[in-house]
Every structure is written in C-alpha cells, then in structure tokens.
Amino acid sequence: MKPRSGWHVPMSDIARNTINPIRRIVDTIELNPHPDKQMIALSIGDPTVFGNLEPAKVVVDAVVEAVQAIKFNGYAPSSGTATAKEAIAQYTSTPEFRVSAKDVYICSGCSSALEACITVLANAGDNILVPRPGFPLYQTLAHCIGIQTKFYDLLPERGWEADLEMLDAQIDSGTRAIVVNNPSNPCGSVFGKEHLRRILEIAARRRVPIIADEIYNHFVFPESEFYYIASLTDEVPVLSCSGLTKRFLVPGWRMGWITVHDQNHVLKDVRVGLQNLSTRTIGANTLVQAALPTILSDTPAEFFSATLQLVQANAEIAFKRLSEIKGLKPVMPSGAMYMMVGIDMARLPEFETDLQVVEAMVTEQSVFCLPGKCFDLANYVRLVLTVPQQFMHEACERLAQFFADHYVQSDADPSAEDV
Amino acid sequence: MKPRSGWHVPMSDIARNTINPIRRIVDTIELNPHPDKQMIALSIGDPTVFGNLEPAKVVVDAVVEAVQAIKFNGYAPSSGTATAKEAIAQYTSTPEFRVSAKDVYICSGCSSALEACITVLANAGDNILVPRPGFPLYQTLAHCIGIQTKFYDLLPERGWEADLEMLDAQIDSGTRAIVVNNPSNPCGSVFGKEHLRRILEIAARRRVPIIADEIYNHFVFPESEFYYIASLTDEVPVLSCSGLTKRFLVPGWRMGWITVHDQNHVLKDVRVGLQNLSTRTIGANTLVQAALPTILSDTPAEFFSATLQLVQANAEIAFKRLSEIKGLKPVMPSGAMYMMVGIDMARLPEFETDLQVVEAMVTEQSVFCLPGKCFDLANYVRLVLTVPQQFMHEACERLAQFFADHYVQSDADPSAEDV
Ligand SMILES: Cc1ncc(COP(=O)(O)O)c(C=O)c1O
Ligand SMILES: Cc1ncc(COP(=O)(O)O)c(C=O)c1O
Secondary structure, eight states: OOOOOSOOOOOOHHHHTOOOHHHHHHTTSOOOOOTTSOOEEOOOOOTTTTSSOOOOHHHHHHHHHHHHTTOSOSOOOTTOOHHHHHHHHHHHOBTTBOOOGGGEEEESHHHHHHHHHHHHHOOTTOEEEEEESOOTHHHHHHHTTTOEEEEEEEEGGGTTEEOHHHHHHHOOTTEEEEEEESSOTTTOOOOOHHHHHHHHHHHHHHTOOEEEEOTTTTOBOTTSOOOOGGGGOSSSOEEEEEESTTTTTOGGGOOEEEEEEOTTSOOHHHHHHHHHHHTTTTOSOHHHHHHHHHHHHHSOHHHHHHHHHHHHHHHHHHHHHHHTSTTEEEEOOSBTTEEEEEEOGGGOTTOSSHHHHHHHHHHHHOEEOEEGGGGTOTTEEEEEOOSOHHHHHHHHHHHHHHHHHHOOOOTTOTTOTTO | OOOOOSOOOOOOHHHHTOOOHHHHHHTTSOOOOOTTSOOEEOOOOOTTTTSSOOOOHHHHHHHHHHHHTTOSOSOOOTTOOHHHHHHHHHHHOBTTBOOOGGGEEEESHHHHHHHHHHHHHOOTTOEEEEEESOOTHHHHHHHTTTOEEEEEEEEGGGTTEEOHHHHHHHOOTTEEEEEEESSOTTTOOOOOHHHHHHHHHHHHHHTOOEEEEOTTTTOBOTTSOOOOGGGGOSSSOEEEEEESTTTTTOGGGOOEEEEEEOTTSOOHHHHHHHHHHHTTTTOSOHHHHHHHHHHHHHSOHHHHHHHHHHHHHHHHHHHHHHHTSTTEEEEOOSBTTEEEEEEOGGGOTTOSSHHHHHHHHHHHHOEEOEEGGGGTOTTEEEEEOOSOHHHHHHHHHHHHHHHHHHOOOOTTOTTOTTO
C-alpha cells in the first residue's frame, strides 16, 4: 500500500446523498423580514412552535408517571415492548380491521418507520413510487441508499386525488413499493374510500406492496372520514407508518411505529427484515413506550376535536380570504394541517419562480410559506394551519397587500372575471 | 414489463445483511434452566434488569420537570438542541481538552452514534478495523451496507491491550477508520495513556481516522484512569461516541452523542455528512435533551462511585473465586461492567465448543453467560458484573460445581499444578 501523503477524509456516498430538499431550498432563500412587521412563519410543520397547541394532560401525566416509576429505564426489545405493541394494536384496530401486537414494530418517530419500510423493501437500483407534491423525506431516505423514486401526480383539480393512470404507468419491473400518504402533507387532502380502493386495485393487479404514510391518521375534519388503506384490501400487503407526532402534538418525543398488514402471508421475509433493522439502533425511548397504553386509550376525544377545530377554522379563514385575492388559488383541505395555494405566476411578471415570490413575501410582508418546490410542485406555496387564529387573519391580509402590489391584470384575457 | 404472476416480496440486501451476532448465536442455544435452581442471567448488558441499580434522583427529577414544563414537545434540530449540545460539550471538556457545542451531534443512543460514524466514513467495499474480542454491533452496522471489517486482536495476557503490530498490518488502502472501544465491552479493560498514544501513533502514520466508542467513559475503577483518546492527539481526527446509557444507568432513554475532534480541520466534509445523516430520523427524544444540562452537571459524584463500587466488588468476588476453579481463567477487569473468563476446553472433553459449555451451565446450574463467540473469541465466556452481590456469589459457587463435575485432570501434563 502506498503511504497516504496527507489527511483526506471525504464523507461517504450515503452521507453525501442524504439530501433534505426542504433545507436545500430554504437555505438558498434570502430571508430578510420587513423590519416593521413581526414575522409570521407559516412554514414549519411543527404544531407546537406557536405555543397554542399542547399535548393532553393525561398524556403528560402518563409520561411523568412512567419516569417516576423507575421501572422503564432498561433496554426494551429493539422493536418495542410487548405492552406498547399491544396498545398500538388496540388503538389501530376496529371490529372489522384487526391488528395484533405481533404486527407492530416500534420506531424512533414516523421518520424511522418510513426509513425501515423503504430500506426493507427495495435495493439500490430498484425504485419506489412517491406522490407529487409530496413529503420530501421519501426521496431523502430512498436516494441515500441508491433507491430511485418515480413520481405519480396528485391532481389539484380533483382535490389532490392521485393520477391513477400515471400511477399505473410508472410501475415497472424494478418497482418495489408505492408510497401512499393519506392524509397528505403538503395538500391536507384526504382520500375517500373509493379512491383508496382504486389505488389498491392497481397495486393488486401489478403486485406492488404499499407503504402507507398514515401519520395524520384520524386527523381529518368532521365532514371527511379517514380509512387505513390496509383496511380496504384483503390482498395487497401494506406497511403502515404512524406515530404520536401529529395527532398527539409531540413531535419531539420521537415515537413512531409500523403496522404490518399481510393477509396472504407474503411478508414473512419482510417481517424478519424489519426486526433485523430494528437491532441497529434499538428503537424508541422506553419512558414514552411505557406511557403509550395510557396515551392511546385515555386521551379524550375532545382533545382531538379541539385541535381539528382550530385547524379547520384557520383553513376556512385562509380559504375564504385567499380566494378573493387575485393571483392566488387556494385548495381547501380536508385534514392534516396544511393548505396548498396556487400562484398565478403569469400575472406576476416581476418574478420568475415561486421561490422569488416567497422571498419577496418575506421581505415585504414578513410572511414565510414554503415554496411548492420543496414538495416538487412549482407555482404553489404551502401554508401551515396550526398557527393562532389572529396570525392567520394577519397573514392573509398581508398576502392581500402583497398581491395587490404585484398582480398585473391581463387585458388580453377577455374571460378573466376581473376585466 | 412482464406481469408479476404472484406476490414475491423479499427483504432487501441491507435488511438481510443486518445481522446481530449475539442474537444469532443465543437463538441457537438451548436454554433449559435447571428446574430447582433460580436462573441467574449474567448475560445481559443492561445494568437495570436486576432492579439494584437506579438512575440518580436528580436525573429522574430533571426529566419530570422537562415533561411538566410543556415546552419541550416540538421538533429539535435534527442533530440536537443548542442547549443540550452545550451541556455535552461542557461535560466532556477539561481545561486541557476543549469540546465546543458545534462539535456535538446528538443521536438516539450510542448505537445510532456509531451507525452515523461508520456510515459517514466508509463506502461499500471499504473496510474498518474492529477489536477482537469486541462489541458485535460494529460489524452489524458495517456489513449491512457492504462495509467490510477486519480484526485487530486484544491480548488477554496483556490485560487486553491491542496487538499493535496486527493493527498496523491490517490497515490497507481501503481502511477508512479504526474503531477503538475503551473501556471495553466485553473485556472490562481500560487502556492506559501510553497504549492509547501507541494506537494514535499508528493512526497518525497511516492517516486513518479513529471512531472511539467511549460509552463507558469514566466507568473505571479508582486504580485506573480514563482518557478520551482524542485528548491525547493533536493530529488524528477522532469521532467519539458516548451517551447516558451506561454511566447514568438509563439504556432505554436512547440518548447518545458524537463529539468531533479535528484539530487539523480535515473533517469539514464529514461534519456535513453527520448533519445530513441526522435529518433521516431527526435525532433523540426532546424531553431527555431538555433535561441533559441538569443530568450532566448535577448527578452527584457519589452516584457514579456507588455503581463502580458494586461492579468492582463483584469483579473481585468473581475473580477470586473463579481463579480457584480448575478449568477457568478469569481476567480481572479495570472498568466497564464485564469480565472475560477463559475456559480450558482441553480439560472438558465432554464439550466441543464454548457454546456447548454455556448450554450445559444453563441446563445443570441455571447460570447463563454469553459465549465468547458472541464477541468473536472462542473459549471464553463473558460475565456481567452489575448483578446483586448474592447472585454473584451464588453464580460462582454453581460454576465451581459445574467445573468440578466436568473438569478432567490431565495425567499427561507434568507441569500442571494439580498433579
Ligand atoms: C407526511 C409525513 N410523514 C412523516 C413525518 C415525520 O414524522 P415524525 O416526526 O414522527 O418522524 C411527517 C412530519 O412532518 C410528515 O408530514
Ligand atoms: C461498547 C458499547 N458500545 C455501544 C453500546 C450501545 O449503547 P446504546 O445503548 O447507547 O446504543 C453498548 C451497549 O451495550 C456497548 O457495550
């Protein structure tokens, strides 16, 4: 071996290819808020940052009790304690949809659950299908280990339903999974039963398993209903990912899980794989695991409905006000905690990209939304709906001002209502 | 694309290659404890399982306070909060050895810290050097992503110091890191300053960075001293891994960290890589992060010395008693919480392997130790030293009985003391 002449310590390919698109984009944006206007960040998908949303008291008490018991400090089995798994199985089950403790794998947050599911199903060179617009973590987790991603579109004009033809057409011999995110980040859309069945029909016919990112399970406005996609099939194998993060308002606790749905016993190998993967980092915090039975069964229904009311009220405020603004086209959500708003770039000749619009909204109005580009869809911005109501109002008024300042009427368009 | 004719869902190569050697070996052992003897498990490296070792009250209280503050439920930055990083930097620093918050990356347990360090330094096809006997997780984490491992031996006759010639000889052009585990699992050995300097000298000459697994930092008997290997070099870049797990007796909390030591600024790229990797799963529980400043600065010295006293007393009991037993050769540890005991297989003609001996010790005496094979060293067993003292006594007596029953004198050996 030739002696090394100096220190040369590059990072590995995996580390280099672990790219967080949101950070990569946001870091290039110049954020210079207007000095006279308090910044309103509608960008951060963390419902706790404004201090208006706290976990339920019973949840906090359950963790305090677990800490004080001095009984839950040791290692748990790497995929979770039997008691916590049982609690998750009961929480997920309905009379028609049975999940048992042996189907549950506890992970450190839903992100770790997704990492395990993507890693267990695909090899470098294989591909998985992901929604566009979609949560960019799927790509981060796939690309870093050489798994490719192919998009299927969600269609704003159909309430962000999947383009089923495209979904079908994108499947090839290397496709190892379809990622279905319902309710959706960034769209706030909720798939109906029929639409989920159509997705399942394609997965069944093409024999592609589904990774269901259901972290916003039950996080839907009263007019909608949430269905676990696995509850609607007796054929397609499904790995469903969820956790406490969103519904229980505790993202920092890092408590997530996978439930394996496999009525035809085709995931035996995959279950072994999930177990194997869990031994790398030995799972989730045991204090939260110990509190899980109480958290999942005793959180009052009013807690969940209060969060949803706040989100829905903000959605209605934003939808109503932004619909009146020329140049904006909000799409009303049905759940989760986001709204996508289309931007009519053709009428904003000062700007070339939605990124520039976002930048200018910060500079002039101190309102920060994530550009659609973060979710692979140009000419949109994503609004977070968990902010205190007065911020929502204020942000909308500022956007009205912004678009009044920049929107240019097109005389050439005779059909435009505003002529 | 040819239609898939049935469901065929194999696990990926990464999942298949994630092999936990301990589980693989232990699962093949037939464990049928003697019905009249209570099982004594000296196998589990979890200091909390016997209920005799609890975290300090200040530690428990700090977490309770963090939970009740309702201020630490949101996402932390993926590599940890600034406050927690600062606390770790202060905890690790001495007047001569400065660590700053920007050098700290918080992870979900020391296992995740090791995963990040191995993943960031090596590509598939590269290799890292690992100690033999050694903690098998290094191999698990390397092999699953195609990184090879090469052994350097620890020598029992030299108190488990590294075979430096072998270490040097094993380095080749594909070597990306040397893993140094000090204090050692499974040996309980503690490297002196001089020995650490010799390892550093090789690393410097061959220009190979060090991954220091220092999860047992400060976990040494009063006669020994612990040195961070990074504190003894101004040349070799070191990624040191540690956490709360062992010293604070809370393995289930999953709180670990990396400190980056890089006096010559050769790890700029690697720091970016560690940051990238942290975005995959977004780090450690925020409640424990919030409690970290108090935990690290207010845990009383007596708490640590009490644990060490218990471990050292057990080490002395076991060493003294097992030294008297024909067929056993204990090696006295200086720290951590383990002792390796050699088995003279030549005098146990009924058994072919240490695995069979371990199995028979369970069947006849209900004493379970891990076979050396779990750590890649045959003809040894590893004893865990955190058990209540009466169990240690009882286990030793049962081992005495076991070896009295099976040890066969060799008449052919004139030098044997026992002739
Ligand atoms: C769709 C979706 N999946 C997964 C996650 C990650 O959840 P966790 O914080 O539990 O890792 C998020 C977080 O924003 C999300 O929006
Ligand atoms: C040498 C060594 N390193 C790392 C670990 C893992 O520590 P953690 O539980 O913090 O992941 C252990 C646990 O036994 C160990 O013995």
